Amino acid sequence: MKNFLKYREIWLLTGIVVLIGLISTRFPGFADPANLRQVFNDTSILMILALGQMVVILTRSIDLSMASNLCFTGMVVAMLNAAHPAIPIPVLIVIALLVGLVLGVINGFLVWRLNIPSIVVTLGTLTIYRGATFVVSGGAWVNADQMSPDFINFQRAAFLGLPVLSWISILVIALFFLVMTRTQIGRSIYAIGVNPTASVYAGIDVGRTKFIVFCISGMIGGLAGYLWISRYVIASVEVANGYELNIIAACVIGGISIAGGIGSVGGAVLGALFLGIISNALPVINISPFWQMAISGSAIILAVVLNARGERRQGRIILRKAEAA
Amino acid sequence: MDTTAHHGKVNERPPASAPRLTLSGISKSFPGVRALHNVSLSLYPGQVTALIGENGAGKSTLVKIMTGIYQPDSGEIGIDGQATTLPSAHAAFGHGITAIHQETVLFDDLSVAENIFLGHAPRTRFGTIDWRTMRNNAREVLETMRAGHIDADARLKDLGIANKHLVAVARAMSIDARIVIMDEPTAALSMKEIEELFLLIEFLKSDGKAVLFISHKFDEIYRIADRYTVFRDGEMVGEGLLKDTGQNEIVRMMVGRNVDHIFPQREPKIGAPVLSVSGLSHPTEFDDIGFELRKGEILGFYGLVGAGRSEVMQAIAGITRTSRGAISLDGKTIAPKSAADSIEAGIVYVPEERGKQGVVIGLPIFQNVSLPSLKRTSKSGVLRLAEEFALARSYTERLDLRASSLSQDVGTLSGGNQQKVVIAKWLATTPKVIILDEPTKGIDIGSKAAVHGFMAELVAQGLSVIMVSSELPEILGMSDRVVVMREGRIAATCDNKGLDAETLVRTAAGIAA
Numbered sequence: 001m002k003n004f005l006k007y008r009e010i011w012l013l014t015g016i017v018v019l020i021g022l023i024s025t026r027f028p029g030f031a032d033p034a035n036l037r038q039v040f041n042d043t044s045i046l047m048i049l050a051l052g053q054m055v056v057i058l059t060r061s062i063d064l065s066m067a068s069n070l071c072f073t074g075m076v077v078a079m080l081n082a083a084h085p086a087i088p089i090p091v092l093i094v095i096a097l098l099v100g101l102v103l104g105v106i107n108g109f110l111v112w113r114l115n116i117p118s119i120v121v122t123l124g125t126l127t128i129y130r131g132a133t134f135v136v137s138g139g140a141w142v143n144a145d146q147m148s149p150d151f152i153n154f155q156r157a158a159f160l161g162l163p164v165l166s167w168i169s170i171l172v173i174a175l176f177f178l179v180m181t182r183t184q185i186g187r188s189i190y191a192i193g194v195n196p197t198a199s200v201y202a203g204i205d206v207g208r209t210k211f212i213v214f215c216i217s218g219m220i221g222g223l224a225g226y227l228w229i230s231r232y233v234i235a236s237v238e239v240a241n242g243y244e245l246n247i248i249a250a251c252v253i254g255g256i257s258i259a260g261g262i263g264s265v266g267g268a269v270l271g272a273l274f275l276g277i278i279s280n281a282l283p284v285i286n287i288s289p290f291w292q293m294a295i296s297g298s299a300i301i302l303a304v305v306l307n308a309r310g311e312r313r314q315g316r317i318i319l320r321k322a323e324a325a
Numbered sequence: 326m327d328t329t330a331h332h333g334k335v336n337e338r339p340p341a342s343a344p345r346l347t348l349s350g351i352s353k354s355f356p357g358v359r360a361l362h363n364v365s366l367s368l369y370p371g372q373v374t375a376l377i378g379e380n381g382a383g384k385s386t387l388v389k390i391m392t393g394i395y396q397p398d399s400g401e402i403g404i405d406g407q408a409t410t411l412p413s414a415h416a417a418f419g420h421g422i423t424a425i426h427q428e429t430v431l432f433d434d435l436s437v438a439e440n441i442f443l444g445h446a447p448r449t450r451f452g453t454i455d456w457r458t459m460r461n462n463a464r465e466v467l468e469t470m471r472a473g474h475i476d477a478d479a480r481l482k483d484l485g486i487a488n489k490h491l492v493a494v495a496r497a498m499s500i501d502a503r504i505v506i507m508d509e510p511t512a513a514l515s516m517k518e519i520e521e522l523f524l525l526i527e528f529l530k531s532d533g534k535a536v537l538f539i540s541h542k543f544d545e546i547y548r549i550a551d552r553y554t555v556f557r558d559g560e561m562v563g564e565g566l567l568k569d570t571g572q573n574e575i576v577r578m579m580v581g582r583n584v585d586h587i588f589p590q591r592e593p594k595i596g597a598p599v600l601s602v603s604g605l606s607h608p609t610e611f612d613d614i615g616f617e618l619r620k621g622e623i624l625g626f627y628g629l630v631g632a633g634r635s636e637v638m639q640a641i642a643g644i645t646r647t648s649r650g651a652i653s654l655d656g657k658t659i660a661p662k663s664a665a666d667s668i669e670a671g672i673v674y675v676p677e678e679r680g681k682q683g684v685v686i687g688l689p690i691f692q693n694v695s696l697p698s699l700k701r702t703s704k705s706g707v708l709r710l711a712e713e714f715a716l717a718r719s720y721t722e723r724l725d726l727r728a729s730s731l732s733q734d735v736g737t738l739s740g741g742n743q744q745k746v747v748i749a750k751w752l753a754t755t756p757k758v759i760i761l762d763e764p765t766k767g768i769d770i771g772s773k774a775a776v777h778g779f780m781a782e783l784v785a786q787g788l789s790v791i792m793v794s795s796e797l798p799e800i801l802g803m804s805d806r807v808v809v810m811r812e813g814r815i816a817a818t819c820d821n822k823g824l825d826a827e828t829l830v831r832t833a834a835g836i837a838a
Contacts, residue, residue: 185706
């Protein structure tokens with residue numbers, strides 16, 4: 001399966017290169033390294049979110065509340081910053097991670113202890129977290145002029161030629177790669193996604209593992225909350241409304257199977273980059289936003305078709321075995 | 326039960342002349358497994374034929390062929406003397422063949438009438454369903470079956486299992502079924518419900534249906550069936566009239582077999598008790614289970630399907646909870662709350678369904694092997710890949726696994742090699758007690774021998790093995806002692822010396838010698 005996955009990622013990478021090539025014919029500056037760096041930076045938040053979503057999807061669950069978590073946590077840190085500009089940014093980031101974690105713990109607890117399907121739990125918390133944003137802010141916005149310069153400039157500072165935001169996403173990608181390939185929890189996530197029954201017999205606590213993945217997606221949602229607000233310098237109840245679908249789309253395009261157990265860090269990153277390139281490039285070559293939607297929609301369907309074909313081949317082997325047994 | 330009166334009634338009926346359904350020379354193979362070889366079966370109108378055989382004898386495969394789900398590799402199917410084929414479930418339905426399963430396939434949220442007429446409901450002239458006619462017809466069908474107490478408008482989910490069976494039969498009647506297959510219909514019924522089912526079967530007989538009755542229970546077979554056909558290892562080994570044949574004769578047909586497999590010779594060195602279980606009970610599955618497993622011993626667990634053997638083992642392995650009872654390992658009482666607890670204590674359970682509960686298809690071989698040992702192959706949550714590989718290599722080599730690389734997806738291996746991966750993964754946890762549930766079910770002869778050889782090796786090294794098996798030769802060939810379970814209780818615990826297959830089958834089925 002490793003080979004097959006690689007195969008899939010190589011295809012996605014090829015698709016991205018072809019896409020960049022096509023765009024370059026209309027807009028020659030697009031393939032410029034400086035511009036590509038810019039695209040990467042623009043896509044950083046989506047990549048981080050897609051990774052958080054990926055670990056959830058791998059366990060046959062889904063987290064629909066990530067964008068609402070982002071909105072709520074973003075509002076909390078923006079209000080904190082407005083009220084106490086002296087709080088250093090690293091502390092604010094830790095607070096964002098913790099607030100996000102709390103929201104993730106709520107999701108995870110409901111999924112684990114009350115055994116409610118994650119799609120139902122997070123559909124509920126999607127609304128609740130956004131509603132909570134309204135409650136804490138009283139419906140007011142936090143504008144750029146209320147935020148401290150540090151708050152806004154932290155992620156824009158250049159470090160070794162890249163903005164801090166890009167470095168944060170690189171760090172998160174590396175961390176996820178290590179967790180998914182080199183740790184017990186990463187292995188357990190894949191195992192319960194592929195075969196929950198066998199995992200139970202092997203002594204893996206399926207409920208607890210699901211709880212942990214929701215904690216991870218919650219923390220990622222919180223981190224993305226700070227990054228988003230400081231990037232677009234406005235915090236409101238409407239922030240990232242509907243963005244959960246972009247996150248899931250990035251995962252699906254990246255070859256992460258909604259049925260669980262199949263997917264990789266590379267896939268999620270490439271899936272997010274694909275969407276990032278489309279949304280960055282098409283406006284500059286004068287293609288209407290509606291075409292953008294059509295193109296990303298087609299990419300999703302194409303990705304699902306390719307994945308389904310791959311999985312069906314496996315399914316047949318299982319079926320034959322089951323019949324023989 | 327007044328069986329003599331019943332038999333008298335059967336004997337009065339003139340023997341049916343021509344069979345309604347004949348299967349002859351039917352063979353069916355799956356990759357690596359020969360499920361049926363040259364079997365024949367005849368069903369006569371107005372008679373009940375019992376299909377008898379151990380698990381894996383090929384009964385379910387035959388039912389699937391009769392209902393059009395499987396296609397035979399060779400052989401002929403005849404209905405009313407005409408050769409025919411059953412290429413699909415729909416075709417079988419069209420010939421009036423209907424099967425009533427243990428868990429009947431009906432629709433819980435539809436009404437009784439809807440269930441009876443689903444797919445062939447009466448229509449009005451506008452093409453919509455004629456509800457009134459449908460309800461009336463449903464009542465009529467139920468009346469003729471003497472099941473008028475069932476309300477045609479009731480939701481199916483509000484009925485008991487016995488009444489659901491009646492609805493299934495009513496459905497069969499409504500499509501004018503002529504051949505009714507009942508696959509272990511009594512498995513989930515109470516005594517009273519079984520009586521009602523038998524009345525119904527009597528009714529089907531008097532209505533001229535040909536009935537195939539599959540059951541493990543001899544008293545039921547003798548009570549209701551006229552004829553029998555015995556299968557063993559996918560072959561037909563006997564058929565005839567039940568009134569001419571004694572239970573012991575049928576048991577002999579079921580178990581007598583050619584020696585096609587040599588079990589490893591071993592000199593058991595049995596030591597002190599390792600695992601002792603007493604008074605273990607579960608609210609619904611088993612009651613008052615007590616036994617001892619000694620060092621270096623293979624303890625066989627025999628019984629019919631549903632006797633509660635796997636459930637007991639799952640409780641010992643920490644997967645299900647018990648209501649009462651004690652488990653102790655090496656003299657220390659343990660109360661496993663999860664599989665992880667049991668593995669930690671040194672008890673591992675190798676489950677029966679390899680595909681569903683054993684291998685994780687999609688993960689490479691080495692990751693499958695290390696899965697229950699991750700705690701040992703990692704340090705504060707971080708995996709040490711070199712140790713993982715070393716662990717996987719040493720255990721797969723001991724089991725003579727054939728694979729090009731340990732990074733290969735376990736799904737690409739044959740069934741036998743997958744089973745070796747599963748066993749390797751449990752051995753890698755260095756257990757004291759290993760519980761094997763149907764360790765050789767559905768695997769080829771060569772892999773079977775390897776698994777048996779390995780079991781012998783394990784006990785020689787001082788491990789203790791519990792082997793749950795429904796295969797008599799395996800039980801007799803491998804066990805030092807045998808525990809026989811029946812209906813959730815231990816029926817007998819015997820030394821394997823001088824034990825014979827017939828005694829075991831009789832004990833498991835509750836037949837007096």
